[in-house]
Amino acid sequence: MEKSSPPNVRVPRFSFLFAILAIGTLLSVLSENLTLGPRWSILIVAIVLLIPMIVTIFKGHHRWTRLISLSIISVLTLGLISSVLFLIHSLFTHIASAAGLFQDAGLLWSANILVFAVWYWEVDQGGPLRRHCKKTEDTDFLFPQKVSESPQWVNWSPSFLDYFFLAFNTNTAFSPTDTMVLSKRAKCLIMMQSSISLLIVVVLAARAINIA
Structure with a gap:
């Protein structure tokens, strides 16, 4: 699909860019003991990778755009998971104050929503380009609008906000609420997000x- 798409096709990625910067910012303000290196390193890596991605967007190199976007979100996911593991470690070693632990847990919980919102947006039906061109692969997430008989939803297509809503529900309820998860890869992502969210809540x- 990416090869055959005309270079002048423009897929709106402003929400993606904002989400990536927001995730990097959330991870960069964590306590130093929750990151593998300097806490700002993840944000710098994301920004560095965003530069060539923006170039590929303007040049219409859709295959490279998707490859870089998946690389960025993979790096952020690894950063998130490592920080959650350090958070669990800090609970047992008591190296963080109660206030600091609650703050870090809140930051990681919020980052978890954004990280998986981007994953869902990037993988569903083959990615944003395929959805934009109406040449989608098999459906990963079946939104209620797609099964509605109302004429107003006939040409409806999910936006980033819909995937953010799905990620928020998964974070709070540990499962999707109104959206069916169909593909194996989508189920794996849902299980991963739910597990991370549950671990953070258990730590809190x-x-x-312990305080009580």
Whole structure:
């Protein structure tokens, strides 16, 4: 698909760019003991990778745009998971204060929503380019609008906000609420997000019990 798409096709990626910068910013303000290196390193890596991605967007190199976007979100996901593991470690070693732990957990919980919102937006039906060109692959997420009989939803297509809503529900309920998960890769992503969210909540609950 990416090869055959005309160079002048423009897929709106402003939400993606904003989400990537927001994730990098959230991870960059974590406590130093929750990151593998300097806490600003993830944000710098994301920005560095965004530069060639923006170039490929304007030049219409859709294959490279998708490859770089998947690389960026993979780096951010690894950063998120490593920080969650360090958060769990800090609970047992008591190297962080209660206030600091609650703050870091809140930052990671918020970052988890954005990270997986981007994943869902990037993988569903083959990616944003295929959805934009109406030449989609098999559906990963079946939104309620797609099965509605109302004429107003006939030409409806999910936007980034719909994937953000799906990620938010998964983070809070540990499962999607109104959207069916169809593909294996989508199920793996949902399980991963739910597990990360649950771990963060367990850390908060354990710390709260310890304080009490």
